Amino acid sequence: MRLSLLFLLCFLFLASISVSASFGKARHVQQASHAQQQQDEEDQQNPYYFPSHLFQTYYTNELGYIRVLPRFDRYNSLLSELDNYRILDFQSIPETFFVPHHSNAHYLYIVLTGKAIFTVVTSGGRVSYSLGPADGLTVTAGSTVHVANIDSDEDLKVFQVARTADYSPKELQFFFPGGYQSPQSYYYGFSKLNLVSSFNASYEEIQTTLLGQKKNQGVIVKTTQEQISQLTQNATSGPFNLLNYLLPVSNENGKIWEVRPSELPQLRTAGVSSVGCAELKPGSIILPHANSENTVIYVVEGNGTFEMASPESIAGQVESLTAEITVGDVYVIPSFHPVALRASNNGYLRFVSVGIYDENSLMNFLAGANENLLKQFDNVAKELTFSGSAEQVDALLEKQTQSNIVSSLSHQQEREEKKD
């Protein structure tokens, strides 16, 4: 028993080495400085908070980068259920092309800024989609994909959730048809004999045509206007836009958009039970609530504070886990944990969110005028549960007249003070 655990640990360790080494020359994992380590230890105090600096640069050049957040279970064994999900962010400057590649994962892509053409190629054909902000696309593992930033001034930013295919390693593996070095074409994996026979051509011709070195080399390369107009020609509009799915909990303090597989069945392939985005006005709070699905949050703009109640190992005790979140950070709200999120008073907080995995997600608010779980308690339960009488509890629950998303009192005070 002990031996097999040791073996498993060794295996996980080796697997972790293989991902950092998988990109040959392009590998660029940041060295942790002393200050960084201290920061890491502080962050570890909340094992559901994954600040932006934990992302590892998978590839970078002067045109853009792709970053991958290490597996959640590396930081928190309670998140082992999510160990085949990976969060990526990709950014590229105007008029660039992320060369064709396939991987062992299903993808959900959400465009955050910019304009892109995503092309999905299989041996059966190819489809191109034109995607703008809040547009999403899902892609089945094994499909070859290329992505162009077609805008002439704006950077393209894409949030991605990858789910490694069943019975495939949990580490992401990428394969490129073209390239001499970084990326290196998968055709380099074959002998001369096999290549010559496969293409029915001389090895020299294969070398110069497919496998040679060229000026414009890399995973992200520059395009011309002419190439962009050709790529754009046959593209259809994105399969879905998050902003078409406003949730009824939205109000003057904030808006939440969310779509589920019942409306978009392709989300099942990506292994997500919801995808959405939100914007909170400065100082707004999403009231304490508990959700039956794990929710991954990625901050797009602004700052905020998470507060979460987590059960301690001592029965009945609660640990308060908090995190100050900012752009590029990831926070995983584990299923069923009561949580509240407050936008800072200084600006809008915008984020994308992905649910994993409960198609019939049940969201219970724990405060507020409507949809408040406490208001459903009968009087006996109120009296036996809380310190006040049922009447006192009812009187307390009547005080909040807003629901779901409210303006924080500190923010209201701040505004009052400014008026004075």
Ligand SMILES: *[C@@H]1O[C@H](CO)[C@@H](O)[C@H](O)[C@H]1NC(C)=O
């Ligand atoms: C290979 O190419 C030659 C011409 O160079 C052609 O005659 C032959 O039919 C081709 N064989 C296959 C299997 O395509």
Ligand SMILES: *[C@@H]1O[C@H](CO)[C@@H](O)[C@H](O)[C@H]1NC(C)=O
């Ligand atoms: C666009 O479609 C036309 C007609 O089907 C085709 O001739 C052309 O090659 C396509 N262009 C691209 C860039 O796929």
Ligand SMILES: *[C@@H]1O[C@H](CO)[C@@H](O)[C@H](O)[C@H]1NC(C)=O
């Ligand atoms: C968010 O916090 C960062 C530092 O953590 C700060 O530089 C930035 O100005 C803040 N933005 C807003 C909108 O408050």
